Amino acid sequence: MTHPSRTGDVPAVTGIPVEAALPTAGSQTATTTGPPRHPPGQFKDIWRRYRRNKLAMVGLLIVAILVVTAIIGPYVTPYDAFDQNLLDTTAPPSPQHLLGTDVLGRDMFSALVYGVRLAMIVALSTVALSLVLGVTLGAIAGFHGKASDTAIMRTTDIFLAFPLLVGAIVVVRAAGPGVWPVIVALALFSWATSARLMRGQALALRESEYVEAARSIGAGNRRIIVRHILPNAIAPVFVYAFTSIGVVVVALASLSYLGIGVPPNVPEWGRLISQSVQFLRVPGKTHLWLSPAVAICVTTLAFALVADGLRDALDPKLRGAG
Amino acid sequence: MESMSRTRAAGVAVALVAVVGLVLTGCSQRSNDGAPDNGQSAIGFPETQLQPPVPGKPGGTFRFALVEPTAIDPYNAQESEGVLVTHNLFTELVSVDANGKVSPAAANSWTPNGDCSQWTFDLKQGTTFHNGEPVDAAAFKRGWERAAAKSAASDVAYHMNEIQGFDAMQTGTANALAGVNAGNPGQLVVTLARADCEFYLRTYQTVFSPVPTTAGAADNQSYNDQPIGNGPFMMDGPWQHNRGIRLKRFESYTAGPKANLDAVEITIVPGGQGAVQAEYDGFVNGTFDWARLPTPLLTRARSSYEPRGEWLSKKTNGINYLLPMVTTVPLNNVPARQAVSLAINRAAISQGVFQGSATPADSFVPPVFPEAYQPGVCTVCSYDPQRAKQLAQQAGLTPGSTINFQFNTGGGHEEWTAAVAQELKDNLGLNVNYNGVPFVDLLKNEQAPGASGLFRSAWSADYPTPGNYLQPLLSTAAIGTTDPSRPVTGDNRGRYSNPAFDQLLAQAAATKDDAARTKLYQQAEQIAIGQDLAEIPLWFRQAYRLADTQQFGNVNLDFSENPTLAQITVK
Amino acid sequence: MGTFILRRGVQAVLVLLVATLVIFLATFALGDPFASTGEKVVPPQVQAINRAKFGLDKPLPIQYLTYLGNLVHLDFGIDFDQRRQVSSMLAETLPNTIRLALVAILIDVLIGVVAGVIAAVKRYSFWDVLVTVLSTLAIGIPTFVIGIVLVGFVSGSWIFPVVPRSFTVQVPWYQEVLLPAFTLAIIDAAFIARLMRGSMLEVLRSDYIRTARAKGLSERTVIGKHAMRNSMIPVVTYVGISLGILLGGAIITETIFQYNGIGYLLARAIQNSNVPVIIAVVVVSVLIFVLLSLVVDILYAFLDPRIRLD
Numbered sequence A: 001m002t003h004p005s006r007t008g009d010v011p012a013v014t015g016i017p018v019e020a021a022l023p024t025a026g027s028q029t030a031t032t033t034g035p036p037r038h039p040p041g042q043f044k045d046i047w048r049r050y051r052r053n054k055l056a057m058v059g060l061l062i063v064a065i066l067v068v069t070a071i072i073g074p075y076v077t078p079y080d081a082f083d084q085n086l087l088d089t090t091a092p093p094s095p096q097h098l099l100g101t102d103v104l105g106r107d108m109f110s111a112l113v114y115g116v117r118l119a120m121i122v123a124l125s126t127v128a129l130s131l132v133l134g135v136t137l138g139a140i141a142g143f144h145g146k147a148s149d150t151a152i153m154r155t156t157d158i159f160l161a162f163p164l165l166v167g168a169i170v171v172v173r174a175a176g177p178g179v180w181p182v183i184v185a186l187a188l189f190s191w192a193t194s195a196r197l198m199r200g201q202a203l204a205l206r207e208s209e210y211v212e213a214a215r216s217i218g219a220g221n222r223r224i225i226v227r228h229i230l231p232n233a234i235a236p237v238f239v240y241a242f243t244s245i246g247v248v249v250v251a252l253a254s255l256s257y258l259g260i261g262v263p264p265n266v267p268e269w270g271r272l273i274s275q276s277v278q279f280l281r282v283p284g285k286t287h288l289w290l291s292p293a294v295a296i297c298v299t300t301l302a303f304a305l306v307a308d309g310l311r312d313a314l315d316p317k318l319r320g321a322g
Numbered sequence B: 001m002e003s004m005s006r007t008r009a010a011g012v013a014v015a016l017v018a019v020v021g022l023v024l025t026g027c028s029q030r031s032n033d034g035a036p037d038n039g040q041s042a043i044g045f046p047e048t049q050l051q052p053p054v055p056g057k058p059g060g061t062f063r064f065a066l067v068e069p070t071a072i073d074p075y076n077a078q079e080s081e082g083v084l085v086t087h088n089l090f091t092e093l094v095s096v097d098a099n100g101k102v103s104p105a106a107a108n109s110w111t112p113n114g115d116c117s118q119w120t121f122d123l124k125q126g127t128t129f130h131n132g133e134p135v136d137a138a139a140f141k142r143g144w145e146r147a148a149a150k151s152a153a154s155d156v157a158y159h160m161n162e163i164q165g166f167d168a169m170q171t172g173t174a175n176a177l178a179g180v181n182a183g184n185p186g187q188l189v190v191t192l193a194r195a196d197c198e199f200y201l202r203t204y205q206t207v208f209s210p211v212p213t214t215a216g217a218a219d220n221q222s223y224n225d226q227p228i229g230n231g232p233f234m235m236d237g238p239w240q241h242n243r244g245i246r247l248k249r250f251e252s253y254t255a256g257p258k259a260n261l262d263a264v265e266i267t268i269v270p271g272g273q274g275a276v277q278a279e280y281d282g283f284v285n286g287t288f289d290w291a292r293l294p295t296p297l298l299t300r301a302r303s304s305y306e307p308r309g310e311w312l313s314k315k316t317n318g319i320n321y322l323l324p325m326v327t328t329v330p331l332n333n334v335p336a337r338q339a340v341s342l343a344i345n346r347a348a349i350s351q352g353v354f355q356g357s358a359t360p361a362d363s364f365v366p367p368v369f370p371e372a373y374q375p376g377v378c379t380v381c382s383y384d385p386q387r388a389k390q391l392a393q394q395a396g397l398t399p400g401s402t403i404n405f406q407f408n409t410g411g412g413h414e415e416w417t418a419a420v421a422q423e424l425k426d427n428l429g430l431n432v433n434y435n436g437v438p439f440v441d442l443l444k445n446e447q448a449p450g451a452s453g454l455f456r457s458a459w460s461a462d463y464p465t466p467g468n469y470l471q472p473l474l475s476t477a478a479i480g481t482t483d484p485s486r487p488v489t490g491d492n493r494g495r496y497s498n499p500a501f502d503q504l505l506a507q508a509a510a511t512k513d514d515a516a517r518t519k520l521y522q523q524a525e526q527i528a529i530g531q532d533l534a535e536i537p538l539w540f541r542q543a544y545r546l547a548d549t550q551q552f553g554n555v556n557l558d559f560s561e562n563p564t565l566a567q568i569t570v571k
Numbered sequence C: 001m002g003t004f005i006l007r008r009g010v011q012a013v014l015v016l017l018v019a020t021l022v023i024f025l026a027t028f029a030l031g032d033p034f035a036s037t038g039e040k041v042v043p044p045q046v047q048a049i050n051r052a053k054f055g056l057d058k059p060l061p062i063q064y065l066t067y068l069g070n071l072v073h074l075d076f077g078i079d080f081d082q083r084r085q086v087s088s089m090l091a092e093t094l095p096n097t098i099r100l101a102l103v104a105i106l107i108d109v110l111i112g113v114v115a116g117v118i119a120a121v122k123r124y125s126f127w128d129v130l131v132t133v134l135s136t137l138a139i140g141i142p143t144f145v146i147g148i149v150l151v152g153f154v155s156g157s158w159i160f161p162v163v164p165r166s167f168t169v170q171v172p173w174y175q176e177v178l179l180p181a182f183t184l185a186i187i188d189a190a191f192i193a194r195l196m197r198g199s200m201l202e203v204l205r206s207d208y209i210r211t212a213r214a215k216g217l218s219e220r221t222v223i224g225k226h227a228m229r230n231s232m233i234p235v236v237t238y239v240g241i242s243l244g245i246l247l248g249g250a251i252i253t254e255t256i257f258q259y260n261g262i263g264y265l266l267a268r269a270i271q272n273s274n275v276p277v278i279i280a281v282v283v284v285s286v287l288i289f290v291l292l293s294l295v296v297d298i299l300y301a302f303l304d305p306r307i308r309l310d
Helices: A027-033 A040-052 A054-076 A108-144 A146-161 A164-175 A179-188 A191-206 A209-216 A221-257 A269-274 A286-314 B002-024 B080-089 B137-148 B166-171 B221-225 B273-284 B295-305 B334-342 B346-354 B385-395 B414-428 B439-447 B467-474 B499-509 B514-531 C002-030 C044-053 C060-072 C086-121 C126-140 C143-153 C173-204 C207-214 C219-247 C251-256 C262-271 C275-303
Strands: B061-067 B094-096 B102-104 B107-112 B118-123 B187-191 B233-235 B244-249 B263-269 B311-324 B402-408 B431-437 B454-459 B536-547
Touching (some): A040 A054, A040 A286, A054 A286, A108 A191, A108 A221, A108 A269, A108 A286, A146 C002, A146 C275, A164 A179, A164 A221, A164 C262, A179 A221, A191 A221, A209 A221, A221 A269, A221 A286, A221 C126, A221 C143, A269 A286, A286 C126, A286 C143, B061 B080, B080 B233, B080 B244, B137 B166, B166 C044, B263 B273, B295 B311, B295 B346, B295 B536, B311 B334, B334 B385, B334 B414, B334 B536, B346 B414, B346 B536, B402 B414, B414 B431, B431 B439, B439 B454, B467 B499, B467 B514, B499 B514, C002 C060, C002 C275, C086 C126, C086 C173, C086 C219, C086 C262, C086 C275, C143 C173, C143 C251, C173 C219, C207 C219, C219 C275, C262 C275
Parallel strands (some): B402 B431, B402 B454
Antiparallel strands (some): B094 B102, B107 B118, B118 B187, B233 B244, B244 B263
16 A cells, blocks of 8 residues: 655655556565566666667666766856856846846856756755665564554554645754755655555565575574565665655755745755746746756656666566556 | 676766866856846836825725735734724824824824823814714723733734833733723823823824724624724625625715725735735736736836836835844954945845845935935945955954854845845855744844844834834844843844933933934934944835726825825726 | 454544644744744733733643644634634635545546556557656646646636636636646646556456457457456555545645635745644644545455455
């Protein structure tokens, strides 16, 4: 059983129904199809299958460009992303400013590139953090069962039932504005889905033949979890994580749009949009809100394509499903 | 193997692109300055002339938008939206016109005793509430006591704090205001615990409204939603929360000229920055007859509406400024504050962020008080980065030193504060710790002992007197504590304290003559702003409105920037 | 079944209790609600009177227990700002949110299921690619962008009412609800399409579909009757949970569209630290969410007999 998140319209980190991301999710499917095994030798096969998917390759290329941009972008942009020019605000695209300037006269292109870095840092950290939390707790719940299972699952209930926006506002208010409070807030409200996913996988694997075999030769619980269950269960969780990167990007933008999170002088994509909303119907100012909006869409699209391709490549039997 | 080599090739390609990118841009970033050649327009939009008066005739419905008020019942009406509605439902003792001039309203006249500790208000005879009840001295006493009662927990009753017996009511030890005598129905006698020659100005506050006997206590929900007042308009059905409020003309109004409009239709729109956009959109699509404008649209809207006479522009009661913490490093000396002030290019920010609409301030008491306004009393409100650097050096505010700069989020201050932060960085080399926090947090941070640096602030006077700028914000008494390790409880959160300034204010409060009092206020401002720069003035408040002057006459901005509903008439 | 419902019921109450406690404590991070009115500072004496009026001068555990006690009687207290009954505020706004949620769900199920089925049945066709690309794209566009663009460029045309409009103008509820519902529906429709496509493909490969085809049933019957019904299971789950979320109020969408639901109520309450309203809306939305999860679990068992609940 999986739950999208409690946000209404802030697309939530947990907002991806696992079924949509993964055909193998949920214990009922997992028991019928059996867990896929991917020993290291199979990476070549996975890559071979992945490469056949043209859309996925396009996605991968964009992701690569985004990551490189995030790393070196802010050093090679024509302007400093923070550098204001009050004498030349909201200028349309020109040779000096490829994408024009924003409401503070900052070079829009440089601002967007800085936004890539911010989006990547927040998205990757959030997903990593929530993955560590979710996988650990999910594995414990699924493998140990009993009291720890009940406790962990009811905790996920609470986190899934709690409105993300209110939660995020509270966390950010308590911790003060900044990038880290946003990451913590988003991770705090997104680990529950991966925990449930991991639990489902662990439940299925616990009863599987090779875990029984491992147990019969005297392997301890810890060893069984770390050596046998985690590597086999992690693939779907990993695909899910990849899918949720795009969702975190949107969530970050939505929070900034509401004025929560990163300081307002930081050229974050959602902030770039919210400061331009008043120009929505002003002719000639479309670039103010359209370019950051396109940046968000391209980013999420790229990560979604990669996630799709990855899922298909990981599970040849279900290729094309979902 | 094949795939491995491909990955490696891809990696090399990406690295190459990156290197080429670095080479192409020469590893350095261009500086973002220079202005396009479209010419600089003058900073600050001129005020529009008052519309020529039109003879009134009954009829018409005037429509505009407001954000949902906290209350329209006088006991707790507080923000400008609630006050606007309440002022039209109720007529107080005095009235204040668009220029802050006081005139008789429910009272014909008012006279203080020798030391201004007792005030006598002679009430107009024969005026009534919307339900026919007479408006007499007892009605005023009733209204004041209803708001002052502890159980009312009114946020605005403190305006009565000079009246004898107010404290006892707030603590719940008394049920009546000892200082208010309504023995004679036509005369209200108010005794003050603290003498004040400007007390009568306070009675324009809506909390000083009279209420009929049917009002009941402050928590009477049905009266809260449909107050029965003595003003030119009355409620036409109860307040529909989050939807709208409809007012209709009070036909038996005798406290002043009767309203012309048949009805006033107030649609409630969502708050925040979206509200202004909604008002403007509504004006454009014909839903509203009156609207504020989003800053980005000011220039365009002005050029299309000004020729048609539908553009209103007026300097109003208010100032935007930076609040410096004057007792803590780094702004605990005058040159440091002057350096900050000189480093801010008010005109450029006005041009870049406010479309040239914001008028740079050169004083703290704004020009809306023409007798008291002293142009240029702030000698360092101009832009002079050279002098700023020198003064900063002298004050120890050297490049690299850190300064806090906080503002409140959600109020539309994001852009211009970011610009100010950048200028402090560029012109003084300061490391600006720039932070946006919710308003309540901003307040807490300003009040906190040891607070330092700059805080975004704005002020508009409750009472139409320059003293209401100086006394609450700069007097020693308004710090509320003498202990630097305790939070500030008053409005003087910068903890500025100067005995000479306090002395002048005390003198002013005891001066009956208006001109003499104004002189004292001017001297006080010379000290606090001219000499000590205890606040850093940025822009004078100026209001811009669109109004359907094709259909309606006598549409003007009043002292609180609201439409003059009681005078508006169909043409 | 009975024990299952009982057990889940008890768990639901626990979740609700903990969530209430969390939000109760969390609101203290929102700052002092009585420190200011607008941008004016409230004198300390007045703040004290206010705190006493609203019982905030009592110890925290007492405040919480009092709140819970009142909650049992559906008494959400009086709000800090306008001092009205919070329950009457909920009564004004909740029906609007329910209406919005139901229409949004209707739209996204219609679009999502149809698109998903077409994509699965006509796999690898132009339509399949179109659905895949559009659904991926739709998930990537932030709702607030869709909202502001729709308000900016679509409101006021055709049957969509002007924003803003006078409160005296009566607009049929379905006209008012259409655009915000569509805004909310886009993302869900995309998810449902993907979900439907995946689960349909899986079902189409299963033995019983092969059997049905072997029996000579028409393709229409096979798809429409057998395949559809079985591939709806994950969609039902998703729709149930999604409904739970939508009923909790859509803060951004409702605010952008000037739509008077509990999401907008919550947005305003957060703005001015109106704690009783924040707690009430969160409690109501958690309650709805928990209840709907329960319903979904039960429904699930009916749809798929292989699943045992105990």
